[in-house]
Amino acid sequence: MGKIKVKVLRHDPEGKVKDKFDEFEVSVEEKSTVLEALMKIYDTRDSSLAFEHGCRAQNCGLCVVNLNGHPRYACMARITADAEITPLKHLPLIRDLVFDRRPFFSYLAKFRPYVVREKDPDEEPETLLQPPEHSKLMSCRECFACLSSCPTYDCQNDSFGGPLGFVKLAQLHYDRRDCLDRVSQAREMGILNCMDCSACTCISGIPLNKIVIRPFLALLGEGSDD
Amino acid sequence: MKHTFDAIIVGSGGSGLYAALEVSAKAKTAVLSKVYPVRSHTGAAQGGISAALGNVEADDPRWHAFDTVKGGDYLVDQQAAMLMAEEAVQAVYDLENRGLPFNRTPDGRIDQRRFGGHTRNFGEAPVRRACYAADRTGHMILQTLYQQCIKNGVHFYDEYQVLDLALKDNQCAGVVALQLSTGEIHVFEAKTVLFATGGFGRMFKITSNAYANTGDGPAICARRGIPLQDMEFFQFHPTGIKGLGILISEAVRGEGGILRNNRNERFMARFAPTLLDLAPRDMVSRAIMTEIRSGNGIRGDRKIDDYVHLDATHLGKETLQSKLPDITDFCKTYLGIDPAENPIPVLPTAHYGMGGIPTDTHGRVVIDNKGTLIHGLYAVGECACVSVHGANRLGTNSLLDLVVFGRRAGRHMADYVNHGDPAGIATDATDFSREWITRLTAKKKGPHGGRIFDKMQRTMMEKVGIYRTETHMARAVGEIQTLRERYMMVRAEDRRNAFNTDLLELIELGNLLDLSLITAVSALNRRESRGAHSREDYPDRDDPQWLKHTLARLEKDDVGLTYKDVDVSLWKPKPRTY
Ligand SMILES: Cc1cc2nc3c(=O)[nH]c(=O)nc-3n(C[C@H](O)[C@H](O)[C@H](O)COP(=O)(O)OP(=O)(O)OC[C@H]3O[C@@H](n4cnc5c(N)ncnc54)[C@H](O)[C@@H]3O)c2cc1C
Numbered sequence: 021m022g023k024i025k026v027k028v029l030r031h032d033p034e035g036k037v038k039d040k041f042d043e044f045e046v047s048v049e050e051k052s053t054v055l056e057a058l059m060k061i062y063d064t065r066d067s068s069l070a071f072e073h074g075c076r077a078q079n080c081g082l083c084v085v086n087l088n089g090h091p092r093y094a095c096m097a098r099i100t101a102d103a104e105i106t107p108l109k110h111l112p113l114i115r116d117l118v119f120d121r122r123p124f125f126s127y128l129a130k131f132r133p134y135v136v137r138e139k140d141p142d143e144e145p146e147t148l149l150q151p152p153e154h155s156k157l158m159s160c161r162e163c164f165a166c167l168s169s170c171p172t173y174d175c176q177n178d179s180f181g182g183p184l185g186f187v188k189l190a191q192l193h194y195d196r197r198d199c200l201d202r203v204s205q206a207r208e209m210g211i212l213n214c215m216d217c218s219a220c221t222c223i224s225g226i227p228l229n230k231i232v233i234r235p236f237l238a239l240l241g242e243g244s245d246d
Numbered sequence: 247m248k249h250t251f252d253a254i255i256v257g258s259g260g261s262g263l264y265a266a267l268e269v270s271a272k273a274k275t276a277v278l279s280k281v282y283p284v285r286s287h288t289g290a291a292q293g294g295i296s297a298a299l300g301n302v303e304a305d306d307p308r309w310h311a312f313d314t315v316k317g318g319d320y321l322v323d324q325q326a327a328m329l330m331a332e333e334a335v336q337a338v339y340d341l342e343n344r345g346l347p348f349n350r351t352p353d354g355r356i357d358q359r360r361f362g363g364h365t366r367n368f369g370e371a372p373v374r375r376a377c378y379a380a381d382r383t384g385h386m387i388l389q390t391l392y393q394q395c396i397k398n399g400v401h402f403y404d405e406y407q408v409l410d411l412a413l414k415d416n417q418c419a420g421v422v423a424l425q426l427s428t429g430e431i432h433v434f435e436a437k438t439v440l441f442a443t444g445g446f447g448r449m450f451k452i453t454s455n456a457y458a459n460t461g462d463g464p465a466i467c468a469r470r471g472i473p474l475q476d477m478e479f480f481q482f483h484p485t486g487i488k489g490l491g492i493l494i495s496e497a498v499r500g501e502g503g504i505l506r507n508n509r510n511e512r513f514m515a516r517f518a519p520t521l522l523d524l525a526p527r528d529m530v531s532r533a534i535m536t537e538i539r540s541g542n543g544i545r546g547d548r549k550i551d552d553y554v555h556l557d558a559t560h561l562g563k564e565t566l567q568s569k570l571p572d573i574t575d576f577c578k579t580y581l582g583i584d585p586a587e588n589p590i591p592v593l594p595t596a597h598y599g600m601g602g603i604p605t606d607t608h609g610r611v612v613i614d615n616k617g618t619l620i621h622g623l624y625a626v627g628e629c630a631c632v633s634v635h636g637a638n639r640l641g642t643n644s645l646l647d648l649v650v651f652g653r654r655a656g657r658h659m660a661d662y663v664n665h666g667d668p669a670g671i672a673t674d675a676t677d678f679s680r681e682w683i684t685r686l687t688a689k690k691k692g693p694h695g696g697r698i699f700d701k702m703q704r705t706m707m708e709k710v711g712i713y714r715t716e717t718h719m720a721r722a723v724g725e726i727q728t729l730r731e732r733y734m735m736v737r738a739e740d741r742r743n744a745f746n747t748d749l750l751e752l753i754e755l756g757n758l759l760d761l762s763l764i765t766a767v768s769a770l771n772r773r774e775s776r777g778a779h780s781r782e783d784y785p786d787r788d789d790p791q792w793l794k795h796t797l798a799r800l801e802k803d804d805v806g807l808t809y810k811d812v813d814v815s816l817w818k819p820k821p822r823t824y
Contacts (some may be wrong), residue, residue, distance in 0.1 A: 076492055
């Protein structure tokens with residue numbers, strides 16, 4: 021493909037100007053990914069560029085960025101001329117494209133985010149059939165893209181857990197072994213403030229609205245009837 | 247800043263988390279990890295975890311142990327392999343009980359599938375032994391264990407990179423780490439420390455490994471005088487995406503995928519008539535390279551980057567979509583092809599280090615042939631060498647190794663914490679780390695780290711790769727030594743404190759250079775072919791001379807070698823055919 025120009029948002033907490041765009045010229049090939057372009061910038065233009073990446077195979081969820089405003093795994097998205105690469109939104113930034121995941125997990129820890137069983141199974145291995153929603157939900161890579169695409173989520177506001185929070189609860193809600201009331205937890209997490217706008221996107225293809233948001237809202241609607 | 251715990255776990259992959267889970271039940275535990283816990287490389291493991299459950303067909307832990315020993319070309323410590331195979335069954339049930347959603351048969355039992363080298367009745371035919379959770383087994387293991395660790399109140403220090411280990415005489419005192427978000431140095435004092443830092447595939451140019459797999463744990467130990475075991479054995483997985491090394495899981499062949507050359511021939515029939523495409527990885531990788539060298543690669547030009555085809559077209563769109571969805575995605579992104587319609591161009595890729603920090607079956611670090619321990623120091627997972635993988639690991643045995651030995655080490659540590667006094671960390675514990683960072687960030691001009699990285703990876707790939715010779719390896723040793731000298735002058739261009747990727751990469755480069763040297767020297771000295779170590783000048787296995795583990799000690803710019811016995815108390819070594 022040859023040389024293209026790419027814009028990257030730089031965030032520097034130690035510098036005078038905290039946020040600005042830098043433009044880089046990089047030579048790429050037709051199938052080059054966003055990650056390859058970032059690596060090239062890092063290797064040949066500016067080794068102070070901070071970004072995260074792990075497995076190169078859409079498994080670890082580390083390399084997620086906004087590409088022209090849409091969340092994408094950098095390792096799987098193709099780079100295009102004049103692309104604009106920015107960090108995910110609504111999250112605490114550390115530097116350039118790197119954000120802090122820690123506060124979300126500390127927040128989540130309050131909801132006992134693990135399978136809580138009433139009693140151990142009678143026999144091993146136990147016979148178990150999970151509903152199909154469960155395995156879909158378990159493919160969540162916790163990449164945080166859904167939080168970036170949610171207009172209501174804000175990492176500073178604890179009263180709303182955001183789509184990722186609801187996914188983590190839904191994983192347990194659909195798990196036949198778990199005995200806690202995850203629906204009430206979804207209310208505590210502020211799901212009633214969800215605008216049901218379907219803006220939240222999951223890169224891994226989990227139908228968030230269909231198997232997370234709507235079912236929780238419906239169950240809460242029913243719950244408030246009696 | 248200084249922190250004090252009973253137990254420190256370095257690494258939050260499957261092995262580290264399992265150990266943390268066990269030890270935290272009884273002791274104040276911290277997990278330090280340079281990447282976020284559930285993003286550890288264990289999450290990339292797609293294929294599955296082996297256990298002779300016998301759910302879908304007859305199976306037996308003894309068959310599993312035997313396959314492991316034979317797969318490892320008899321360099322496996324046999325009692326350890328037996329123990330792993332026996333404890334596998336309970337380990338899988340425990341994982342499930344803690345929340346791991348394994349795939350089920352239609353009647354609700356844990357489903358199992360085939361993987362290379364796993365057989366029924368001591369080699370008769372392939373057996374279904376791999377338990378799996380879609381193509382996300384590793385990811386689910388991390389999720390499950392992480393949740394349980396949160397439940398147990400484990401303290402997580404995410405994005406802390408450990409730089410050094412503090413020892414006092416023969417006792418462990420703690421570790422020194424760099425906090426990535428601030429650039430600050432922290433001291434963690436603890437009576438017991440466990441390394442679970444994973445693999446070191448980034449030593450090689452073409453690898454399936456994640457960027458973080460830089461062998462920090464083994465390198466840190468080596469610099470503190472601990473020998474590394476069997477480092478010459480590095481597994482090349484047969485099916486990496488050509489040119490990139492990204493893994494196409496063995497599950498594709500487990501489901502029926504076939505390797506073909508430019509005549510469309512199923513060439514594995516000539517190399518392993520019984521197991522065919524599901525022969526152990528070292529054999530399949532060599533078979534591919536042999537085909538390429540004889541002009542049977544797809545281009546047929548005999549060049550080292552020629553390739554073969556992995557044909558999955560006959561499996562059908564549906565099977566590919568339901569059982570191997572990621573594979574389809576990778577092929578579309580990186581190759582622009584649909585594996586349901588076109589064969590996948592593949593080439594072996596550096597995948598798994600069988601060697602590492604020597605331990606016993608409790609994960610305790612053992613530094614010689616006499617069983618001498620470093621008290622309080624443990625290692626598990628890919629960075630350790632028990633040794634259950636010998637000269638070549640079987641697929642799905644790594645995840646098993648993580649949970650079986652992670653659990654054993656965690657339990658042993660919990661016990662250890664309650665006996666004797668802590669060593670206490672010395673006041674000069676951070677000196678080495680500070681000097682290292684000061685040197686790397688000094689305001690001087692130095693060579694570019696990226697070039698040294700690239701040169702090291704190429705040297706290892708070309709000269710200490712699948713096929714090895716005396717001349718090439720001797721050259722590699724010299725080249726790595728030169729690179730280590732140049733490394734002393736390397737400087738980071740970025741001087742900021744927060745998330746300085748440049749600095750972190752240079753630290754990792756230092757670790758990989760040390761491991762490359764140890765690997766190359768260990769390989770050069772082993773004058774036989776065994777498992778993944780395959781020499782053109784010594785093509786046969788030589789049990790009288792070489793049925794022994796290598797222990798390699800880093801001595802400044804050289805490596806000193808001693809050897810250690812292999813436990814062959816169950817099965818006598820035999821020639822390995824499949
Ligand atoms: C693509 C791929 C697929 C695979 N599929 C399978 C499979 O199907 N079945 C199977 O059995 N095996 C498989 N393997 C092998 C297996 O996944 C690995 O061997 C195993 O996951 C390693 O686990 P671990 O716990 O040792 O380390 P990892 O999961 O690699 O974790 C290492 C941890 O150490 C931390 N760490 C490293 N250095 C430092 C430091 N300096 N300071 C602090 N923390 C540090 C990291 O942050 C990380 O948390 C596969 C491997 C690859 C590459």
